[in-house]
Amino acid sequence: MSTPLIALDGWLVDASIALKWFLPGDHEPDGDLARATIGSLGMRTTSLAFYEVGNILTRHSGLEGVQIGAALGLLEDICGDPIELTSADRHSAATLALEHRLTFYDASYAAIANRTGRRLISADGDLLEPKLAVTLQQALV
Secondary structure, eight states, rough: OOOOOTTTEEEOHHHHHHHHTTTTTSTTTTTHHHHHHHTTTTTEOOOHHHHHHHHHHHHHOOOHHHHHHHHHHHOOOOOOOOOOOOOHHHHHHHHHHHHTOHHHHHHHHHHHHHHOOOOEEOOOOOOOOOOOOOHHHHHHH
């Protein structure tokens, strides 16, 4: 019997999950599942996610500026104020990036999740493979 993966303080989502809330389902695997998690999991995200989501929506969604701004407002409504990277997180992220051959961006999500006692949810194989994050399906077990 497996134990549910529920962190004491909830979940941290990266941009790969947050984008699923805003991009069409035919472009995003598990988009419906991601949208169904809204309100059912205690989710937060980082300031980096706002930049990453904003960048993808600006470059690849076909949305107008006002729509992108509204989507980022909705991201804040879902996840609350973004969690910032601290000086301790920078050291932890650099160590994780070097150890697991990650980008510093990806490692920063894992570092913040570790500091805040949250479990990281991601669709990014670079974070899933070393078990620094779990999938949406695993989070809902």
